[in-house]
Amino acid sequence: MRRLYAIGFPVLMAFDTLAQTCFKVAGTHALPFAPDAAWILRVAEQPWTWIALCGYLGAFVTWMRLLRDAPIGPAFAASHLEVVSVLLVSAWFLHERITPLQLFGALVIVLGIGLLAISESRETAEHADATPH
Template sequence: MKKLYFYAIGFAILIAFDTLTQVSIKLASGQAGAFSMSMDWLLVVLHNPWLYAAVLGYLGAFFAWMTLLKHAPVGPAFAASHLGLIPVLLISATYFGEKLTTMQLLGAVSIMVGIVFLSLSEAKHPHD
């Protein structure tokens, strides 16, 4: 049971950092404007706090992922790492007004179902 809490908290942290990264990149790129090979554009990007939030998200996700890989089976862990796509999808639809399609919803459900099947398989045949 202790392991289950570790995985749940660990993957929640990983998903939070992944979501922070993706949303921050979207916000930073929106505020930076069109790419321009100029010092002015670069200064705008470097003064954007969302750029640093994205870097923080990448670093947090990296350390969360490395910690999880020490303890979790690779197959289910890799699949579960894709759960981060679901909150990004929901935030994109609600906050950025992007259209949520049937295929995206089916993809999100497929990710969740796949993780459940991998977890059940791992529970029946642990590799410890």
């Protein structure tokens, strides 16, 4: 089970990060924004759009697989680590500036997920101790 989490959640985060980052790049290349058919065509012509859609498909399949076995609370929380990874990838590859408030928010997200994981592991251990062998 731990192997599923150790592999599954990073794969989910990678797919989500890929999708979000590629949509950002596709949108940037399709500027200027205009709610018309020409803009939609510019977006559709971007290979980044199609890579992003593949990322979302990969994330969906990975998420469905994780939900079969993972507790929903920690799984849902861990799935939001992509907010942090997109922030870091955007800074690294797209040269976007990270503000102190964004860093603080990322830290709060990571700490919250860590606390949920600790809580879940303690609850699982207590449940295992209470179960007759």
